[in-house]
Amino acid sequence: MLELITENAVVTALVxxxxxxxxxGALLGFASVRFKVExxxxxxxxxxxxxxxxCGQCGYPGCRPYAEQIAQGDEINKCPPGGQATVEAIAQxxxxxxxxxxxxxxxxxEVTRVAYIREDxxxxxxxxxxxxxxxxILGAAKQMHTVIxxxxxxxxxxxxxxxxxxxxxxxxxxxxxNWTWEKPAxxxxxxxxxxxxxxxxx
Amino acid sequence: MEGGKNTITVEVAYALPHKQQIIAIDVEQGTTAMEAVVxxxxxxxxxxxxxxxxxxxxxxxxxxxxxxxxxxxxxxxxGDRVEIYRPLKSDPKExxxxxAAKNDAExx
Numbered sequence: 468m469l470e471l472i473t474e475n476a477v478v479t480a481l482v483x484x485x486x487x488x489x490x491x492g493a494l495l496g497f498a499s500v501r502f503k504v505e506x507x508x509x510x511x512x513x514x515x516x517x518x519x520x521x522c523g524q525c526g527y528p529g530c531r532p533y534a535e536q537i538a539q540g541d542e543i544n545k546c547p548p549g550g551q552a553t554v555e556a557i558a559q560x561x562x563x564x565x566x567x568x569x570x571x572x573x574x575x576x577e578v579t580r581v582a583y584i585r586e587d588x589x590x591x592x593x594x595x596x597x598x599x600x601x602x603x604i605l606g607a608a609k610q611m612h613t614v615i616x617x618x619x620x621x622x623x624x625x626x627x628x629x630x631x632x633x634x635x636x637x638x639x640x641x642x643x644x645n646w647t648w649e650k651p652a653x654x655x656x657x658x659x660x661x662x663x664x665x666x667x668x669x
Numbered sequence: 670m671e672g673g674k675n676t677i678t679v680e681v682a683y684a685l686p687h688k689q690q691i692i693a694i695d696v697e698q699g700t701t702a703m704e705a706v707v708x709x710x711x712x713x714x715x716x717x718x719x720x721x722x723x724x725x726x727x728x729x730x731x732x733x734x735x736x737x738x739x740x741x742x743x744x745x746x747x748g749d750r751v752e753i754y755r756p757l758k759s760d761p762k763e764x765x766x767x768x769a770a771k772n773d774a775e776x777x
Binding site for chain 2: 608616
């Protein structure tokens, strides 16, 4: 047996390479178990809080990359679709104070805006449909495209691809259907007795 | 619900500039796009839809073109959104001509 291996060059090579493969395979297998890197559980929790619109307004290519950046210490207020509610949820999770929502210099985030297609100019090219992360645009090639306002998060991603610039971002007018009470400000002194000391101090 | 089991949930959608509706319905497996549209009753909401001539599609892909079956034959899968389309208002070539003329006018 040993003679056969040593005399035949091909068999020698096969045995030697097979032996090396076994050794390195075992080494890699051991290393993958021994040095296993746990996924960061905080990223999963942050990702669950983000709206999953993958709109990229935070400056990262999706919600999960933004969650990873928050875990590494990035600002938590860069998610306009999530609104102030998301900022506060993340602040609670991270144990920090909730900053104001940063809309990146756009108009106030209080005004919700949706995309609107000027139909006279739409050429039915489907570029905006492909850009929409929410499937909020109804239409097909050479058919009229229409934004479904209820699905639109106002992320702006469809405005840029339109070759004829026929998409406007319009504020949603407050109607009887969508009017809500203003949310209470967290630091307002709505209890009369709480106001007294502030008055005396002033 | 008819049949009880083997039902899938699909959506039927139609959109006007200022009024859009997505109707979710449960249908049995093997239902075609046209059957789902009829079953959803979306025509009651938008009487202007003419089912005989209206173009339909699933998630931005018009049915009856590019090798796809017609709405009467296309069998739906779970989660499909059947969309009823409206024709373009202006001819794209004509619109391009208008834009070009406008740009020329601005240049002068």
